[in-house]
Amino acid sequence: MGLFLDFNPFDNLLCILLGISFTVWFTLLLVFIIVPAIFGVSFGIRQLYMKTLLKIFEWATHRIERGAKDNNHLLYKPYSNGIIAKEPTSLEEEIKEIRRSGSNRDLDSASVFEMSDIFYFCRQGVESIMDDEVTKRFSAEELESWNLLTRSNYNFQHISLRLTVLWGLGVVIRYGFLLPLRVTLAFTGVGLLVVLTSIIGFLPNGRMKNFLSEQVHLMCYRICVRALTAIITYHDSENKPKNGGICVANHTSPIDVIILASDGCYAMVGQIHGGLMGVIQKSMVKACPHIWFERSEVKDRHLVAKRLSDHVEDKTKLPILIFPEGTCINNTSVMMFKKGSFEIGSTVYPVAIKYDPRFGDAFWNSSQFGMVNYLLRMMSSWAIVCSVWYLPPMSREEGEDAVQFANRVKAAIARQGGLVDLLWDGGLKRGKVKDTFKEEQQKLYSKMLVGTQEDRSRS
Amino acid sequence: MLLFCLSVEMGSTNSTLSKIPNVEELMQETGFTPAHIVRLYDRFEALDKEKTGHLRPQDFGAINRLAMNPIGDRIIGAFFSPGQETVDFHSFVRILAHFRPADKNRPKDPSMPEPVNNRTSKLKFAFQLYDQDKDGKISRAELLQVLRSMLEMQVTEEQLESIADRTIQEADLDKDDAISFEEFRKSLEKVNIDHKMSIRFLR
Numbered sequence: 001m002g003l004f005l006d007f008n009p010f011d012n013l014l015c016i017l018l019g020i021s022f023t024v025w026f027t028l029l030l031v032f033i034i035v036p037a038i039f040g041v042s043f044g045i046r047q048l049y050m051k052t053l054l055k056i057f058e059w060a061t062h063r064i065e066r067g068a069k070d071n072n073h074l075l076y077k078p079y080s081n082g083i084i085a086k087e088p089t090s091l092e093e094e095i096k097e098i099r100r101s102g103s104n105r106d107l108d109s110a111s112v113f114e115m116s117d118i119f120y121f122c123r124q125g126v127e128s129i130m131d132d133e134v135t136k137r138f139s140a141e142e143l144e145s146w147n148l149l150t151r152s153n154y155n156f157q158h159i160s161l162r163l164t165v166l167w168g169l170g171v172v173i174r175y176g177f178l179l180p181l182r183v184t185l186a187f188t189g190v191g192l193l194v195v196l197t198s199i200i201g202f203l204p205n206g207r208m209k210n211f212l213s214e215q216v217h218l219m220c221y222r223i224c225v226r227a228l229t230a231i232i233t234y235h236d237s238e239n240k241p242k243n244g245g246i247c248v249a250n251h252t253s254p255i256d257v258i259i260l261a262s263d264g265c266y267a268m269v270g271q272i273h274g275g276l277m278g279v280i281q282k283s284m285v286k287a288c289p290h291i292w293f294e295r296s297e298v299k300d301r302h303l304v305a306k307r308l309s310d311h312v313e314d315k316t317k318l319p320i321l322i323f324p325e326g327t328c329i330n331n332t333s334v335m336m337f338k339k340g341s342f343e344i345g346s347t348v349y350p351v352a353i354k355y356d357p358r359f360g361d362a363f364w365n366s367s368q369f370g371m372v373n374y375l376l377r378m379m380s381s382w383a384i385v386c387s388v389w390y391l392p393p394m395s396r397e398e399g400e401d402a403v404q405f406a407n408r409v410k411a412a413i414a415r416q417g418g419l420v421d422l423l424w425d426g427g428l429k430r431g432k433v434k435d436t437f438k439e440e441q442q443k444l445y446s447k448m449l450v451g452t453q454e455d456r457s458r459s
Numbered sequence: 460m461l462l463f464c465l466s467v468e469m470g471s472t473n474s475t476l477s478k479i480p481n482v483e484e485l486m487q488e489t490g491f492t493p494a495h496i497v498r499l500y501d502r503f504e505a506l507d508k509e510k511t512g513h514l515r516p517q518d519f520g521a522i523n524r525l526a527m528n529p530i531g532d533r534i535i536g537a538f539f540s541p542g543q544e545t546v547d548f549h550s551f552v553r554i555l556a557h558f559r560p561a562d563k564n565r566p567k568d569p570s571m572p573e574p575v576n577n578r579t580s581k582l583k584f585a586f587q588l589y590d591q592d593k594d595g596k597i598s599r600a601e602l603l604q605v606l607r608s609m610l611e612m613q614v615t616e617e618q619l620e621s622i623a624d625r626t627i628q629e630a631d632l633d634k635d636d637a638i639s640f641e642e643f644r645k646s647l648e649k650v651n652i653d654h655k656m657s658i659r660f661l662r
C-alpha cells in the first residue's frame with residue numbers, strides 16, 4: 001500500500017508533462033508548418049536554418065582539413081574528381097615527359113615513335129574506365145564541406161574530439177527531433193491528400209471542382225515539402241507550364257515530383273502501383289484527371305502516345321509532368337516516355353532541377369536502397385536544398401525529328417542546371433561523335449611525330 | 460529501431476562490402492583499401508546497366524572517353540581473357556590493380572608473390588596491348604596495327620612502315636624481326652613506369 005502511494009504523484013506528474021509537451025508540439029506544428037503550408041506563406045525559418053547550418057559545416061570542414069594537413073594526407077572529396085586524381089596535362093606534354101625519362105638521347109634526335117608512347121593512351125583509357133563524367137556529380141566550385149552526416153564522410157580518420165561531439169549532437173537532433181517531426185508531417189500530408197481528394201471526387205465536374213482540387217493538391221504537396229525540409233528556390237516563374245503543354249524535367253530523385261507539384265498543378269503520368277502508392281494514385285485521379293497506366297499498357301507505345309496526346313489537346317486539362325528518364329525503377333518505362341513525349345507535338349516546357357549536395361545527398365541508388373530506406377535517409381538529413389529553373393517553352397521545329405528535339409531540350413536543361421549533358425542515353429547516335437573525337441586525338445599525336453620527322457629530314 | 464537508424468545513417472559502405480564475395484581475398488591480392496573497393500564496385504554497377512553482375516565489351520564501349528581513345532578497343536580487350544565474353548567484378552578489380560602506384564614501404568619478401576602493381580606487371584600489361592595474338596612477341600605487323608590505330612588518317616602508309624622499321628631496328632636485339640618481352644623491357648628500362656602507368660587514387 002505504501003509503495004503504491006509513493007508512485008502515484010510521480011505518475012501524475014509524468015502524465016501532465018507528457019500532455020503538455022504533446023499539446024505544445026502540435027500547436028507549434030500547426031502554427032509554424034501546416035497553416036503556412038495551406039496558404040502558401042513562409043516564415044523564412046528554413047532560410048535561417050540553412051544559413052546557420054552552412055556556418056557550422058564550414059567550421060567542420062576546416063577542422064578536418066587541418067587534421068588532414070597535420071598528417072599530410074590527401075582528402076577524399078566526393079563530388080570532385082571521383083575516385084582518382086587526374087592531372088590536366090596535354091597529350092604532347094605527357095608523351096614528351098615519358099620519352100624524356102626513358103631516352104638516353106637528346107630529344108631532338110630521338111626516334112619518331114617510342115614504344116613508351118602507348119603508356120599515355122593506356123593510362124587515359126584506364127582512367128576513363130575507372131571514372132568519367134557519366135557518374136553524376138556537381139561542378140567543382142561547390143564548397144566541399146562536411147555536412148555532419150556519416151554517410152557523406154569518407155575522411156573518418158581526421159575527426160577531432162570536438163567534431164565528434166558536434167556530430168553526436170547532430171545525430172540526436174536529426175533522429176530525435178527532426179525525423180519524428182518530418183514523419184508526422186509526411187503522414188499528415190499524405191493522409192490529407194487521400195481524404196480530401198476522395199471527398200472532392202464526389203463533386204460534379206466544373207470550375208469549382210478544378211479550383212478546389214488545385215488548392216488541395218498544392219496544400220498537401222506543400223506539407224510534404226516541409227516534411228522533407230526542402231528549401232526550394234524557383235527561378236523564372238513566368239515560364240511556368242500552361243495548360244495543354246508538357247512539362248519535361250530532369251530526374252534525379254523521386255522527390256522531384258513533390259518539388260515541382262508544390263509550385264504548380266500538373267497532371268501526373270505513371271504506372272499504377274500497388275499498396276500505399278496505389279491508394280494515393282486512385283484517390284488523386286478522382287479529383288482531377290491524372291494519367292495512370294496499368295502495367296500491361298505501359299509496353300504499348302501507341303496507347304501511351306494516344307492517351308498523352310488526347311490529354312494535351314484538351315486545353316482545360318492541366319499540363320502533363322513527364323520525366324523522360326522515368327519515375328519508375330523499371331527501365332522499360334524510360335524508353336516508352338522518352339520518344340513518346342517529344343513526338344506528341346505540343347509545346348514543351350523544360351524545367352531544370354538542381355540539388356545542392358551540401359545538406360543532404362538526394363540521389364537515389366535504387367539498387368542500394370529501397371524506397372522506404374531512401375525516404376528515411378532524406379528525412380534524417382539536414383535539409384534538401386534545390387533550385388528550380390523554368391525554361392522558356394520549346395516546340396519541335398521543321399525538319400527536326402523527335403530524337404533531335406529531345407536532344408535540344410536536354411541540352412537546354414543541362415546548360416541551365418549546370419549539369420553535365422549526359423542526361424539521356426540510348427537512342428542517341430553516338431557513332432559520329434566518337435569518330436570525330438578519336439580523330440582529334442590522332443591528329444594531336446601525329447603532329448608530334450610527323451612534325452619531328454620533318455625536322456629530321458630538314459637537318 | 461536504433462539499429463535501423465544506424466544502418467540508415469552509416470549509409471552503404473559496410474553493406475556494399477558485404478555484398479562482394481571473397482572481398483578480403485581480393486583486397487589482399489590487389490592491395491586496394493575497402494574504400495577503393497567500394498568506389499570500384501559502385502563504378503562497376505554503374506557500367507553494368509543491365510545489372511547482370513558481369514560486364515561485356517559493349518558496357519565498356521559506352522564510356523565516351525574510352526570510345527575516343529585511339530587504342531580504346533585494345534584496352535577493353537585487356538579485360539577479357541581469351542575466349543571469355545564477360546568480366547566479373549573480381550577480374551575487373553584485378554586488372555585495375557595493375558594501375559595502383561607501387562607501395563613504397565612494402566618490404567621485399569621473396570616468399571610472397573609479386574604484387575600485381577609492380578614494374579614487370581605494368582610492363583606486361585602494356586606489352587599485351589601491342590601483342591594481340593599473345594605469342595610473346597610484337598611482330599612487325601602487330602606494331603603496324605598499333606601505329607595505324609594511333610595515327611589512322613594522319614600519316615601515309617610509307618611513313619607508318621618507316622616508323623615501324625626504325626622502332627624494330629632499335630629494340631630488336633636478337634634480330635628476329637620481332638620484339639620480345641625482354642627486348643621491350645630493355646628498351647624501356649629508363650622510363651619511370653610507376654609514374655606513367657599508375658593512377659593515383661584519392662584516399
